[in-house]
Amino acid sequence: MKEIIILSFKSIWRNKVRSALTMIGIIIGVSAVIILISVGQGIQNYITGRFESLGANTVNVLPGKVTLDEGFTGSGPNFAGSKLTLKMAEDLQKIGGPINLVGAEADFSATVSYKGESKYTSIAGINVGYAKILNLEIEEGREISQTDIEASRKVAVIGKSIQEKLFGQSSAVGKQINIASEKFEVIGILSKIGSTGIGIDINNFVAIPITSAGKISGSDKIQVISIQAKSKDEIDETIELAKKYLRTKLKDDEFSILDQSSLLGTITQILGVLTLALGGIAAISIVVGGVGIMNIMLVSVTERTKEIGLRKAVGAKPSDILTQFLIEATTLSISGGILGILLGWSGSLALNQFFPTFVTVWSVALAFGVSAAIGIIFGVAPAIKASRLDPINALRYE
Amino acid sequence: MNNHVVTLKSINKQYVLGSDNISVLKNISLSIKKGEFVAIIGPSGSGKSTLMHIIGLLDRPTSGKVILEDEDVSLLSEKELAKLRNQYIGFVFQSFNLLPRTSAIDNVILPLIYSKVPKSQWHQKALKMLNLVGLSDRIHHKPSQMSGGQQQRVAIARALVNNPKIILADEPTGNLDSKSGNEIMDYFNKLNKEGNTIVLVTHEKDIAMQAKRIIEVKDGEIIRDTKTR
Numbered sequence: 305m306k307e308i309i310i311l312s313f314k315s316i317w318r319n320k321v322r323s324a325l326t327m328i329g330i331i332i333g334v335s336a337v338i339i340l341i342s343v344g345q346g347i348q349n350y351i352t353g354r355f356e357s358l359g360a361n362t363v364n365v366l367p368g369k370v371t372l373d374e375g376f377t378g379s380g381p382n383f384a385g386s387k388l389t390l391k392m393a394e395d396l397q398k399i400g401g402p403i404n405l406v407g408a409e410a411d412f413s414a415t416v417s418y419k420g421e422s423k424y425t426s427i428a429g430i431n432v433g434y435a436k437i438l439n440l441e442i443e444e445g446r447e448i449s450q451t452d453i454e455a456s457r458k459v460a461v462i463g464k465s466i467q468e469k470l471f472g473q474s475s476a477v478g479k480q481i482n483i484a485s486e487k488f489e490v491i492g493i494l495s496k497i498g499s500t501g502i503g504i505d506i507n508n509f510v511a512i513p514i515t516s517a518g519k520i521s522g523s524d525k526i527q528v529i530s531i532q533a534k535s536k537d538e539i540d541e542t543i544e545l546a547k548k549y550l551r552t553k554l555k556d557d558e559f560s561i562l563d564q565s566s567l568l569g570t571i572t573q574i575l576g577v578l579t580l581a582l583g584g585i586a587a588i589s590i591v592v593g594g595v596g597i598m599n600i601m602l603v604s605v606t607e608r609t610k611e612i613g614l615r616k617a618v619g620a621k622p623s624d625i626l627t628q629f630l631i632e633a634t635t636l637s638i639s640g641g642i643l644g645i646l647l648g649w650s651g652s653l654a655l656n657q658f659f660p661t662f663v664t665v666w667s668v669a670l671a672f673g674v675s676a677a678i679g680i681i682f683g684v685a686p687a688i689k690a691s692r693l694d695p696i697n698a699l700r701y702e
Numbered sequence: 703m704n705n706h707v708v709t710l711k712s713i714n715k716q717y718v719l720g721s722d723n724i725s726v727l728k729n730i731s732l733s734i735k736k737g738e739f740v741a742i743i744g745p746s747g748s749g750k751s752t753l754m755h756i757i758g759l760l761d762r763p764t765s766g767k768v769i770l771e772d773e774d775v776s777l778l779s780e781k782e783l784a785k786l787r788n789q790y791i792g793f794v795f796q797s798f799n800l801l802p803r804t805s806a807i808d809n810v811i812l813p814l815i816y817s818k819v820p821k822s823q824w825h826q827k828a829l830k831m832l833n834l835v836g837l838s839d840r841i842h843h844k845p846s847q848m849s850g851g852q853q854q855r856v857a858i859a860r861a862l863v864n865n866p867k868i869i870l871a872d873e874p875t876g877n878l879d880s881k882s883g884n885e886i887m888d889y890f891n892k893l894n895k896e897g898n899t900i901v902l903v904t905h906e907k908d909i910a911m912q913a914k915r916i917i918e919v920k921d922g923e924i925i926r927d928t929k930t931r
Binding site for chain 2: 318611617
């Protein structure tokens, strides 16, 4: 057996160029599978990571009927007709138990200006709980306090990019800025960070007390109530409590509780299908590579008819010949598979410079397994052909 | 145990060619004793090659029995026949049939790969055989680097390496010039003197004359079986 393996290797080595060309099909197929799956997985990891940085133990209460879990046909939140109030957020906070923090947010877009400089951006009216849920870090000055909110003070905490835009290098804390034509005092600057959280660009953040936001917009309605549970395990209980309370104030279609994890589940599922589809398309090229191997093995059997006849004459059993050719085919496909894995791996590392990729162990195992299987499947027919050659005819073959 | 290496009993061989049945061998019986040097001679198409293939267990008769020493091998499987070819028979072909791009020693080792001889002995055994045919200085030469006579000597070494009961040579001098041909015949004579059983198929009278027994085949039948010495 060991000898037959050595034989197969020798014969592959004797036809170096041909063997290399034959392997290219498998190499390309396997590396494509690995790269595409790593891209899909990378994006999936990226999105999951973003969600988790928002807090996997956070649920959001949104106005209106939100049916995201029904996929693309569901309806979104009804911000304009929101019936959520700051009072509800405060009541929820008082419930306690599994509820750790309750954040309230009221958004509007307005121009922020200081002297000649201005920027049109989204202004977030927040309460103390929301700042904590978002993990806002103050670099300079102080954050919005409970007193600021109760007194509807015209104070603002601004993101680093806003500061740079309006103030350049000079200090901003204590300066008066205009937000929607009202004067606000800058009380804090947020630390500069790479954007975290879906839809929230901390560096371009302007936060003011939620009560002040209500005064500017002329409405006491808020858009989002974020509830942070004490732990991931207490999310269900939190949702139940919140639902129970909100039902006393609102109709069922006036609010929705969105669990991050169920939303994340849906997105992960979609991306998973996408990744598989990409991998599947690439896998077709592995099959094409397998056909290439079969083709070259058939040529090889014909070419070596005389050799096969001789081996049989000197005592090779049909099974010896079968094994020899099967091992040749499998060696070609496995070597191609290994080279493809190396190429695909380095390719996805290179791509990682531009967007997230992640090579999964299962994709490598799958690619390797498929290439080995392809070698056997497509090697069987030529090997059987070789093993069945009649030694007399084979010896006479010119 | 008798001293017959091969015995053929009422061998018939027919081929179906289209709707015709062609009889290549007709009721052939013969036996070859240990130590004999037999030449099978006949014009082309006489059936001598088919006869040799049947003796060499490469082909099966349509009817009749092939007995190797005391064993009836007529009904054995492909696999068992391969094993017997490996242990009992050494082939020498007209066109040498060495593996191209493979060194002389590796060509001689070939039958050992399929035998039960432990790998540690392969090199030594092959070397001994190459030495016997006077090629110990060319063990790493490839067939393309050797003359026809040298290639045929490698083939003889290969036929001998498994210590076979019978050496079957099919027109071994057919592709050689007369000098190399004579050289090869000298080796066969020498091997026979050492006790090897040799069956040689040829259509050349002078080659056949060097054997001790000549079997003449014509139209699938043995027409004469004579001892020369």
